[in-house]
Amino acid sequence: MKIAVYGANGYQGKLVLTELARRGIETVLAGRDIARLEKAASAVGLPGTERRVADTSDHEALVNAFRGCDGVINCAGPFTSSGEAVVRAAIATGCHYVDTSGEQLYVKKVFDTFASEARNAGVTVVPAANDGCVPVDLMAHLLADRLEPVEEIISTHVVVGGGGMSRGSLRSVVETIDAIKAGGLTYDDGGWRSGTPARHAAITLPGRSEATPVMAFPVSEVVTIPRHIRVRHVQGLTEAALADRLNTPLTPEIIESLPEGPDEDSRRTQRFTYVLDATGTDGRRARGIVQGPDTYGTTAVIAVESARRLIADPADPGVLAPAQAYDPTAFLDFLIPHGIQWTIEDAPAT
Ligand SMILES: NC(=O)c1ccc[n+]([C@@H]2O[C@H](COP(=O)([O-])OP(=O)(O)OC[C@H]3O[C@@H](n4cnc5c(N)ncnc54)[C@H](OP(=O)(O)O)[C@@H]3O)[C@@H](O)[C@H]2O)c1
Incomplete structure (x- = not known):
């Protein structure tokens, strides 16, 4: 090979x-x-x-x-x-x-x-x-197996620690900043639309007692999930606190002056949490969580x-x-020895 x-x-x-x-x-x-x-x-x-x-x-x-x-x-x-x-x-x-x-x-x-x-x-x-699209898309398929037909899937991304983004990631952010600020694409009733407001104002994240304010965010699984699941709405969210950082001016010169990316020690301190909340058309709900260290290493x-x-x-x-x-369970289980945990659990029905 x-x-x-x-x-x-x-x-x-x-x-x-x-x-x-x-x-x-x-x-x-x-x-x-x-x-x-x-x-x-x-x-x-x-x-x-x-x-x-x-x-x-x-x-x-x-x-x-x-x-x-x-x-x-x-x-x-x-x-x-x-x-x-x-x-x-x-x-x-x-x-x-x-x-x-x-x-x-x-x-x-x-x-x-x-x-x-x-x-x-x-x-x-x-x-x-x-690190985001693959585990979340695979988990979405497993959630849908429990709930289909699915009314809504919400994927919330939170990354803490880790020394920030690489120069390449920052260049990608700059190149797509208008789409990011607009919240990206949302999948609604058979098509993708931009500029849809966040479907939820706050989400209770794992390990937090209070709900976290969120905003619409262009995650890639909004594009992939509707290709294998019968679902009416798919949207990506992230912490609303990110909005301030998106307004920080970033010129090519500023990016060039930064380190290439986080060093190994910083990467080890990073922790990502991707939460997938799915609701069936009958009101049943389930939540998938994937957590791990080091987005670039993962x-x-x-x-x-x-x-x-x-x-x-x-x-x-x-x-x-x-x-x-890929087989969803086999691929997700392959990630476990690399420090990634994934869980799926039923949530109270709406
Ligand atoms: N979860 C995620 O969404 C996720 C996770 C990890 C990485 N990424 C993405 O991965 C990408 C790479 O990040 P990085 O930190 O490795 O960036 P980087 O250090 O700047 O490296 C970028 C690489 O792409 C090459 N390149 C850039 N523009 C090119 C062009 N027009 N033609 C040919 N080659 C070109 C560069 O070549 P030269 O050195 O010759 O310029 C360099 O080899 C970013 O877009 C980042 O957003 C996304």
Whole structure:
């Protein structure tokens, strides 16, 4: 099994390289700058690993970079501006594709643009193979098994500690700031709409006695969940306290002056909690919770396992949500030794 990592020299790319090496998977480092790729190869202790240079403006170069590989993990963000070229080249080369994107509109665009191309090529594409979308989408499927037909699914993301975002994540935030401020897409009655107000003003989060004020937030699973669940409304939320931080001006110069991303000690102190509240059309309710440390390290584990499973245990070709590509319980249980806990419990009916 051979996997190409595009954007291999970035902060997330290097974590993915380290995880591929730990799993003993043959790797090709791909990106647009040979010197940066060489530096990354040395930094992660893989100085002899194959490097291939390709710019996203050069389809043939990308295809050549992926030739002979079974899969591509794309870590080159912001994805809104460069991601589609990498998906197109992976499909043209016959490589299964996953990426670490959290840019909701980009994730939707991959579904809208590449479904038949991927199907015709016999390739499976799973965008947003990250710490949030994969476990939450898988849990949503298990919740729906209990409740379907489902009236509403609300996914609330909270991350505390951890030394902040990487420079790449901040660039993704800047590139999509208007969509973030508008609360992103909400799924309502068969279609996606932007600008829908938060369906709830506050949510009681695990371990907190008081309800936390929340606001609408563009999580990727709003795009993936309705592809495998009969549901009327899906919305993402986060703590309303984030709104102030979104108004902090962030210029390219400010981002460049910051560290590449949180160091290992900071990452260890980080804790994410993703809460999924589902309500059946009959008023029955259930809650799924996934919690763990280190969003970037967890994303590396999830992106590698997502690509590995597509190659070792092929899913249907096309652009798929995580729960369409993987067995939900098996994948969630795979994450437990990596410090991730997941639970599903019934909640009082409304
Ligand atoms: N849960 C989530 O949503 C989640 C979790 C983890 C990561 N992510 C996303 O992962 C992405 C990567 O983050 P990071 O911290 O690794 O960023 P980073 O350190 O800035 O690295 C970005 C990588 O992408 C490459 N790149 C950027 N623009 C490109 C373009 N137009 N053409 C070709 N290559 C390009 C860069 O190449 P150069 O060095 O040559 O510029 C670099 O290799 C971000 O978009 C982040 O939001 C999301």
